[in-house]
Amino acid sequence: MLLEVKNVKKVYTSRFGTNHVQALSNVSFSVEKGEFVAIMGESGSGKTTLLNILAALDKPTSGSVFIDGKDIVSIREKEISSFRRSHLGFVFQDFNLLDTFSNRDNIFLPLVLSRKSYKEMNERLQPLAEKLRIQTILNKFPYEISGGQKQRVAIARALITNPTLVLADEPTGALDSRASAELLDIFTQIHQEGQTILMVTHSTKAASYASRVMFIKDGTVYHQIYKGNLSNEQMYQKISDTLNILATGGAGHE
Amino acid sequence: MNKLFYAKLALTNIRNNRKTYFPFILASIGTVSMYYIMHFLSVNPGFKRMSGGDALITMLNLGTDIIAIFSFIFLFYTNSFLIKQRKKEFGLFNILGMEKKHIVKVIFIESFMVGIISITLGIVSGMVIARLMFLLLQYILHFTVPLTFHISTESVVKTLILFGVLFFLCFLNNIRQIHLAKPVELLKGGEMGEREPKTRWLLSIIGLGTLGAGYYMAMTTESPLLAFKKFFIAVILVIIGTHAIYTATSIALLKLLRKKKTFYYRTENFINISGMIYRMRQNAAGLANICILSTMVLVTLSTTVSLYIGMEGLLKNRYPKDISVIIQNMDRTEIEAVTNIIHEEAEKESLQLENPVQYRYHSTVFIQKGNRFATPNEQSMITNLSVLWLLPLDEFNSLGKSSVTLDDDEILLHTFRGEEITDHMIIGDQTFTVKENLTSFPNIGEASALAANVYFIVFKDEEIIKSLDDNLAGLSYYYGADVKGDAEKEIAFTKALSKKIRSSYSGTVEGLEESRESFYSLYGGLFFLGIFLGFLFLMATVLIIYYKQISEGFDDKKRFEIMKKVGLSKEEIKKSIKSQVLMVFFLPLATAVVHIGFAFKVITKLLELFNLTDIGLFALCTVGTILAFGVIYAIIYALTAREYYKIVSN
Numbered sequence: 035m036l037l038e039v040k041n042v043k044k045v046y047t048s049r050f051g052t053n054h055v056q057a058l059s060n061v062s063f064s065v066e067k068g069e070f071v072a073i074m075g076e077s078g079s080g081k082t083t084l085l086n087i088l089a090a091l092d093k094p095t096s097g098s099v100f101i102d103g104k105d106i107v108s109i110r111e112k113e114i115s116s117f118r119r120s121h122l123g124f125v126f127q128d129f130n131l132l133d134t135f136s137n138r139d140n141i142f143l144p145l146v147l148s149r150k151s152y153k154e155m156n157e158r159l160q161p162l163a164e165k166l167r168i169q170t171i172l173n174k175f176p177y178e179i180s181g182g183q184k185q186r187v188a189i190a191r192a193l194i195t196n197p198t199l200v201l202a203d204e205p206t207g208a209l210d211s212r213a214s215a216e217l218l219d220i221f222t223q224i225h226q227e228g229q230t231i232l233m234v235t236h237s238t239k240a241a242s243y244a245s246r247v248m249f250i251k252d253g254t255v256y257h258q259i260y261k262g263n264l265s266n267e268q269m270y271q272k273i274s275d276t277l278n279i280l281a282t283g284g285a286g287h288e
Numbered sequence: 289m290n291k292l293f294y295a296k297l298a299l300t301n302i303r304n305n306r307k308t309y310f311p312f313i314l315a316s317i318g319t320v321s322m323y324y325i326m327h328f329l330s331v332n333p334g335f336k337r338m339s340g341g342d343a344l345i346t347m348l349n350l351g352t353d354i355i356a357i358f359s360f361i362f363l364f365y366t367n368s369f370l371i372k373q374r375k376k377e378f379g380l381f382n383i384l385g386m387e388k389k390h391i392v393k394v395i396f397i398e399s400f401m402v403g404i405i406s407i408t409l410g411i412v413s414g415m416v417i418a419r420l421m422f423l424l425l426q427y428i429l430h431f432t433v434p435l436t437f438h439i440s441t442e443s444v445v446k447t448l449i450l451f452g453v454l455f456f457l458c459f460l461n462n463i464r465q466i467h468l469a470k471p472v473e474l475l476k477g478g479e480m481g482e483r484e485p486k487t488r489w490l491l492s493i494i495g496l497g498t499l500g501a502g503y504y505m506a507m508t509t510e511s512p513l514l515a516f517k518k519f520f521i522a523v524i525l526v527i528i529g530t531h532a533i534y535t536a537t538s539i540a541l542l543k544l545l546r547k548k549k550t551f552y553y554r555t556e557n558f559i560n561i562s563g564m565i566y567r568m569r570q571n572a573a574g575l576a577n578i579c580i581l582s583t584m585v586l587v588t589l590s591t592t593v594s595l596y597i598g599m600e601g602l603l604k605n606r607y608p609k610d611i612s613v614i615i616q617n618m619d620r621t622e623i624e625a626v627t628n629i630i631h632e633e634a635e636k637e638s639l640q641l642e643n644p645v646q647y648r649y650h651s652t653v654f655i656q657k658g659n660r661f662a663t664p665n666e667q668s669m670i671t672n673l674s675v676l677w678l679l680p681l682d683e684f685n686s687l688g689k690s691s692v693t694l695d696d697d698e699i700l701l702h703t704f705r706g707e708e709i710t711d712h713m714i715i716g717d718q719t720f721t722v723k724e725n726l727t728s729f730p731n732i733g734e735a736s737a738l739a740a741n742v743y744f745i746v747f748k749d750e751e752i753i754k755s756l757d758d759n760l761a762g763l764s765y766y767y768g769a770d771v772k773g774d775a776e777k778e779i780a781f782t783k784a785l786s787k788k789i790r791s792s793y794s795g796t797v798e799g800l801e802e803s804r805e806s807f808y809s810l811y812g813g814l815f816f817l818g819i820f821l822g823f824l825f826l827m828a829t830v831l832i833i834y835y836k837q838i839s840e841g842f843d844d845k846k847r848f849e850i851m852k853k854v855g856l857s858k859e860e861i862k863k864s865i866k867s868q869v870l871m872v873f874f875l876p877l878a879t880a881v882v883h884i885g886f887a888f889k890v891i892t893k894l895l896e897l898f899n900l901t902d903i904g905l906f907a908l909c910t911v912g913t914i915l916a917f918g919v920i921y922a923i924i925y926a927l928t929a930r931e932y933y934k935i936v937s938n
Contacts, residue, residue, distance in 0.1 A: 092851065112857065117853030130850040134484075134566040146558045152549045160291070173485055191854070195456050 035102075036230055037065040037088070042097035044083050044253075047229075048175065051083060057083040058094070059253035065199075065232060070225040072241040073234045074273070075250035077177075081234045084250070085203055089122060090114050102198050102214035119148050123192030123200040127207035129184040131191075138172040141191045146203040148195070162190050166220065182213030189220060193229070202233040206240045219242045238277065249280060256280070294390070298397035301377070307931070308370055308838065308931050313406055315366065315831050319359040320410025320451050321417060322824055326352045327443040328418045329425060334433030334895045344429070344813040351817045355824060360454055362828045367458040369835055371465050378466055388467060395462050403455035411447055415439055428596070428811040486571040487543050488536040495532025502526035506890040511706065513740055515893035522890065526883060527580055534576035538568050559851070559864050560871075567872060571836055576830050579876035583883045585825045586913055590884075591891060592818030594909035595811045595900055602899040603807060605736050607800040609645065609768030611782060614734065617794030618765040620648065629788055630767060633774050637781045647683040648763040652676055654715065656706070656741060661715045661812030664756075666700065673742040674706060676715070678753045680763075684746040688730045694723060694748040702726040706741030706897070713745070715756055720747075731768060734798075736899055765795075775801045788875040811898075826917065833873060837928045841935035848936050862933070869932055873925045881914060 044058040051159050058080045065071050077079045086092035087099060090106045099106050101121055109117060124130075131140045145155045163169045166186045171179050176187070185205060187192070202221075206214040214237075222243055225231055233244060241247045243266060248258040259276060261269050302309050330348035335341045373723065380393055386394075419438070426432055428907035502525030511516045542565045548553050552561060568575075595602070613630060623646070635640050656674040679687075681694050692700065701709060701718045713720045726744070735742045747753055754760050771778050782799030789795050848861050856864075888910065892903050900906065 089853070112859075113850075115855050115857035115860070118853075124853055126853075130853065131849055132850055134562045139463075139562065141551065143558075143851070146553050147851075147855050147860075148553055152553045155553065264784065274380055 035064050035234070036067040036069075036102060038100040039063050039088075040098045040100075040101065042084070042087060042094045044080070044087065044092075050225070052278050056253055058087075060213055061097070061250075061253070061255055063248060063255050063258075065230065068225075068228050069261045070221065070231045070243070070245045071233070072244035072247045073232070073250055074236070074238075074241050074247060074277070079250045080253045081250055082203070085201060085234050089124065089201055103202050116148070119144050119195060121198045123195060123197035125185070125188050125200065125202040125205045127204035129181075129188045131184055131188060133175060133177055136173055136175055137168065137179070140176065140187060141172075141194055143191065144195050153193055158196075159190070162193055165223075166190050180213070181209050182216055185209060185213070185217055186220065189217075189224075193224065198230065200229060200231045202231065202235075204237075205233065205234055206235070206237055215241065230273045238270055238273045241264045241273050247273055247276075249276065251280065262263070289642065294393050295397055295403055298394050298401060298441070301374075301394065301398055302401065305370075305374065308373060308835065309402070309907065311831055311834060312370060313368055313402055315827060316363060316402070316406035316451075317410045317413065319355070319363060319824065320407055320447060320819065321414035323355045323359060323450065324411055324414030324443050324447045325351065325418045325421050326355055326820065327446055328414070328440045329421065331440055332422070332433070333810075334427075334435055336430075337433070338429065338805060338809050339802075340429050343806075346733040347817055348814040351820060354821060355840040356450055358824060358828070359451070363454060364458060364461070366831060367834065368461055368465070369839070371462045373839060375465070377511060391466055392463050396459060399455060399459035399462065402643060403452070406453050406455070407448065410451070411444060414447070421638055425812075425816050428528075428808075430808045434814050447589060468875070484565065485539050487540050489540060491532050491536035492540040495529050495535075497529075498525045499529030499533060502529055506887050509890050509893060511741060512893045514898045515890050516897070519887075519890050519894060520888075522721065523589065523699070530579055530879065530883075531573070531576045534568070535572040538572065541566060542761055545651065552738050555860070556864070556867070559856075560867055563847075563864070565869050567840070567868065570840070571872065574760060574836060575872065575876050578832060579879045579883075581825050582880040582917070583828050584878055585822045585829070586880060586884055587891065588911070588912040589817045589822045589888065589917075590906065590910040591895065592811075592815040593913065594902075594906040595895070596815035597909065598900050598902050599807060599811055600904050601902050601905070603800060603804060605732075605899045605901060607798060607803060608731060609643075610771040610800045610883035611641070611785070612734070612766065612768040612798050613785070613789060614767075614798075615760040615765045615789070615793045618648070618793070618795075619762060623681060623765065626765065626789075626793070627767065630769075630785060633781055633785045633788060634771070636784070637773070637777040639771050639781055641769040642772055644767065644875045645687065646765070646767045646770040647679065647687045647731070648765050649683065650678045650760060650763050651735075651738075652678070652757050652760075659711075660707045661713070663716065672869045673867045675738055675740065677704075677735060677744040679744070679746045681746055681748050682755060691725075693745075694746070696748055696752065697721055698723040698748065700724050700726055700746035702729040702744040704729070704732060704735055704744060705738075706743065709743075718756070720745075731766070771799075771801075778802075784891075826920060830921070834924065834928050834931075837869060837872070837932050838935065841932045844932075845936050860938075865933060865936060868931065869929050870925070873921070873928070875916065877921055884910065884914070924930065 035174070040062050042058055042061045044056070046055045046057060047053070054246055061080075061084060067270065071079060073084070083092065087094050088101075090109065094107060097107070104117070104121075106114075106117065131137070132143070135143065141159060141162075142155050145158070159172075163172060166189060168183065168186050168190060171183055171187070179187070185208075205221075206217055209217060218240055221231060225245070231244075233240065235241055245261045246258060247261075247269075249256045257276060257280070259272055324347060329335075330345060330352055335344050335348075338344065352534065358548075378395075381391055381394075382388065416436075419435070422435060502522045505518050505522040505525070509518045542561055545557070545561055546565070551557055611630075613626070615626065618626070620662060627646070631641065652675070653664055654674050654676055655664050655672050657672065661674065661676065682694065684692055684700070694700070697718075697720050699713065699722055701713065701722050701724070702724070703709065709722060710723060710725060713722060729744045732744075735744075750763065753763070771781070778801040780804045782797060786797035789797055844865075848856070848865075851857075852861065888907075892906055895906060
């Protein structure tokens with residue numbers, strides 16, 4: 035069991051404790067090593083809150099989260115950063131690349147923070163750059179390349195630490211359909227090589243690449259479907275059907 | 289929509305932007321009040337009665353003008369900075385359906401409110417503080433003047449007009465900014481232009497070259513007269529150098545550091561170097577200006593303070609005797625008659641004359657080239673002029689109560705200012721051997737007021753001196769003495785004696801007490817102006833840095849958020865922020881201190897022209913000024929860093 039989420043609850047309280055908003059009511063699930071899991075849900079369903087908790091950027095009100103057997107809820111503030119660097123890789127919707135660094139340096143950033151030697155950084159980068167087809171843009175800056183290229187650089191940054199788990203937050207959200215397809219192919223490829231991925235998304239297309247899709251509604255895991263031997267197109271159909279059922283049971287999805 | 293709507297909106301806007309508006313209003317109040325005070329002092333007629341009062345009033349007028357010009361540049365600059373920060377806000381209004389004319393209305397009300405508050409509070413506080421400043425100025429000048437009026441209408445009107453126009457121009461500039469921009473651009477506002485700066489090698493090298501040349505000039509200037517000319521060239525070179533170094537050399541250097549892989553890819557260096565490249569691109573010109581401004585403040589303050597504190601010393605340098613009489617072309621036989629007049633006048637005021645000194649000499653101007661001295665002609669350069677103080681041996685011996693003997697071609701030499709000459713001295717077509725270099729001379733007197741090189745030379749007799757200068761009819765006579773008694777009486781004595789001497793001889797009389805007043809009005813005025821303007825410049829410096837940091841805080845917020853997600857800990861963020869803000873803050877100050885270090889020598893030479901020879905005092909004043917400036921600077925740094933961290937970590 036690589037990731038285990040048990041009875042996680044998150045309540046936001048306003049400063050004087052007068053208002054309570056429940057973002058997550060009771061979430062429990064687990065992810066096996068090597069899985070590619072997509073989490074779907076409407077805006078306000080608690081997806082982002084969940085992702086922040088998994089990333090140790092936020093703490094749950096109650097419940098526990100184990101990554102690689104380590105309880106990240108009770109982890110000490112000082113260890114969080116180094117834990118995040120060594121176990122988690124992030125891919126964001128808006129890439130989150132720093133314009134002050136070249137693409138190469140953006141990819142090196144987590145390694146530099148972990149105080150790795152330049153030689154080691156370079157050795158890790160070479161195969162990764164080849165796989166992601168970014169060798170030619172390494173010396174350019176983020177503002178000089180396209181969205182699809184930016185996201186590939188961001189993936190390189192997430193993977194260079196050899197993370198136990200890659201967390202992706204709407205990774206296709208800012209990309210056109212061609213770049214989205216390319217990105218999802220890359221995700222499929224690294225998944226096949228054994229990388230565990232957890233992706234939060236709106237997009238049925240993106241979710242159809244995953245090996246398992248979980249649906250979140252009203253702060254809890256409502257339903258999940260497995261891909262099994264289905265093709266991407268069949269999976270797409272299955273997800274659409276599920277979303278329709280969910281929608282008729284409540285408010286329409288986006 | 290009712291009329292009050294816009295007023296309410298304007299008020300809310302100011303309140304919401306208080307982090308940037310409050311310091312701006314405060315600075316406006318400050319400048320308005322300073323302008324009022326300076327103008328108030330300059331129109332006060334009392335100071336005219338002081339000897340040297342005209343010079344003082346000219347200085348105060350100059351101060352008023354400087355404040356006016358500086359306020360314009362400073363407030364206009366900070367205002368345009370404010371409006372740039374707020375473009376996004378106005379873009380949103382625009383998109384939400386407000387027309388540009390409505391936005392203009394809101395901006396007008398805002399500018400109006402800010403203007404009214406600043407001008408009113410500025411004048412009111414100016415009126416209160418002006419009286420204090422009046423007392424302070426009197427104290428500094430050692431001169432009591434009755435306060436002829438408490439509020440100057442002229443000052444109020446001028447302040448109103450000047451700042452009214454200024455705020456109106458700011459308003460016009462604000463609308464221009466809004467009108468020029470499209471809504472989308474307004475929304476994007478500050479997020480433009482984050483590209484990496486190019487390395488400009490040529491400019492980098494020019495920067496190093498000009499700075500080096502400026503430093504070299506400042507360090508190698510020996511003659512005070514040359515110092516004056518060279519100082520300005522050096523200042524200009526250093527200003528160019530500072531700008532080039534901040535804008536080009538710094539970036540070139542940082543990029544070189546980035547190329548050193550093993551150095552660059554260490555956590556602290558990695559974040560700081562890339563951060564600094566980006567910061568220097570945005571701020572280089574501003575930081576260079578702050579550096580130059582700080583240098584000016586420090587130089588102005590340290591020199592005026594040391595001139596003021598060293599006043600007694602420099603008075604003593606300039607006037608070694610309380611009273612001194614100089615009469616041109618006077619024969620030995622007339623000495624008794626003159627001393628009789630002096631004693632008579634002293635007795636009238638019942639003053640005692642002590643330690644009298646008298647000798648006959650000739651002072652004349654030559655063109656110096658090494659140890660050669662030639663009679664000047666019309667083409668002579670003023671910078672090569674030297675003044676020779678020529679004394680016959682008998683006068684020298686009776687003056688110092690010594691019994692030296694000299695041959696015809698032998699001389700005694702005292703170098704008061706200039707290159708020391710040790711072996712031979714060629715004057716006209718005659719060569720003299722220096723028998724002895726005197727380390728001191730019994731009476732320097734008037735020579736200290738001269739800016740040129742000055743040599744005191746003792747010859748065997750009067751005949752030799754006459755042979756050196758064809759135009760010489762006879763030697764001049766000097767009489768000096770200490771006066772014991774009341775200062776008021778001493779002044780009366782000086783005036784009366786001067787009248788008497790002038791009526792029958794061609795000569796001059798100088799008294800220390802009489803000159804003290806004009807010295808105080810000159811140096812005291814400079815001192816007051818130095819403090820006043822120093823304060824104004826400091827306020828400007830601080831505000832500009834504060835705004836720079838705050839606006840950067842918003843940009844940096846996103847960068848640090850990303851780094852946090854990638855795995856930078858809170859402590860590391862704090863540390864990195866601290867070192868970068870520290871760099872940006874103290875780089876200009878550190879450079880300013882280095883500039884002053886190199887300028888120190890040439891400034892001491894310049895101060896020599898003002899008769900200030902106490903280098904220790906000047907060093908102390910310089911260090912003191914830097915420390916005081918540094919403390920204020922550090923306080924502002926602490927406040928700014930706190931605000932900055934709040935923005936970034938929020």
